[in-house]
Amino acid sequence: MKKWLYLFIAVFVAAGCVCRTASPVLAMQVCISGRVPYEYVTESGYAGVSMEIFAEIHQRMGEEELCLSQVPWNRGLRSVEEGLCEVLLSGVWDEEREKRWSFPKQPIGSIAWQFFAREPGVALKGSWGGVRGFSYPSALYLQVEGLRRDVDAPTQESLVEKLINGRTDLVAIELGSAQILAKELGVTLYPVGKRIYVPLFAFFNKNVPQSVIDHFDEVTSRLWDEGFIARVYEKYGLIRPHLASRDILIMDEEYPPVTP
Structure with missing residues (x-):
């Protein structure tokens, strides 16, 4: 181009x-x-x-x-x-x-939303954090229904930092940024639950x-x-399903950790 x-x-x-x-x-x-x-x-x-x-x-x-x-x-x-x-x-x-x-x-x-934890084997329980102003898909919210949202961060980077520091049990971020942040911060992020495209x-x-x-x-x-x-x-190393304007794709699989 x-x-x-x-x-x-x-x-x-x-x-x-x-x-x-x-x-x-x-x-x-x-x-x-x-x-x-x-x-x-x-x-x-x-x-x-x-x-x-x-x-x-x-x-x-x-x-x-x-x-x-x-x-x-x-x-x-x-x-x-x-x-x-x-x-x-x-x-x-x-x-x-x-x-x-x-x-x-x-x-x-398209983008893929998912919950991530700081260690393997974590279930969808405890508390979770998100980014202020982000519109998360309803299918993502349903996975943590009844859980407390105790962190409301200004950016995905600050959100991951709070996860690593133990401020919350899970964070909701999108996969592309998770891959970048794992490298920049030198951390491993463990996918939890379903992946929502x-x-x-x-x-x-x-x-x-x-x-x-x-x-x-x-x-x-x-x-x-x-x-x-x-x-x-x-x-850019990203998966790109071609979705119609109001489509949603839910993938329920075991995913490898996102590493630095």
Whole structure:
């Protein structure tokens, strides 16, 4: 795929804003969460499975230029709702979110949610922790029905640190980030319970014209058909079931630990 970030107009340490155009009036404002391995900014440009797929879609649409702002997830949600950004990458659909943001029909991929423990042989009991502002699928919540949620962390990294420090018995994070965090923190994470795959979307501001979102869907559908999305997921070592927009895939198997 052709490199998109030809020119850095500005790089702000706090917001992580990067534009690739000399015509900022036409720039599409895109907020990204900084979540590895999905969407983040590096010294050499953008990276991540969702970011590469979105960039290819945007390039094939042949519309505005691209400006990225890397912000915390909850700030990104507010920014898109308030119109400071037109798009947020990337997250899952739920009914409450659909009231606040526009969702394409076509997902740009999928993610796998699972509970993890700090040692092997742990059952779904005790207490658990999650990330503030994350929308976990109902099938994940059902596995810990009746258990106390005693940790509400701002990021998946801080959540795993609390698990390792014994603040909680289980944490709910997604598999791609678990693989990255195990390496970065030098820890082993042990999967517990069922693995839940759900579609992954770009969120659009409600004022973005439906014609733009329809065009986005058309291009995304072609990328699925061409196998482009599968190849990007394979590049990052991620499994990518092609799910319809409201599908959910529940896998009940024994999984190996996620190691550094």
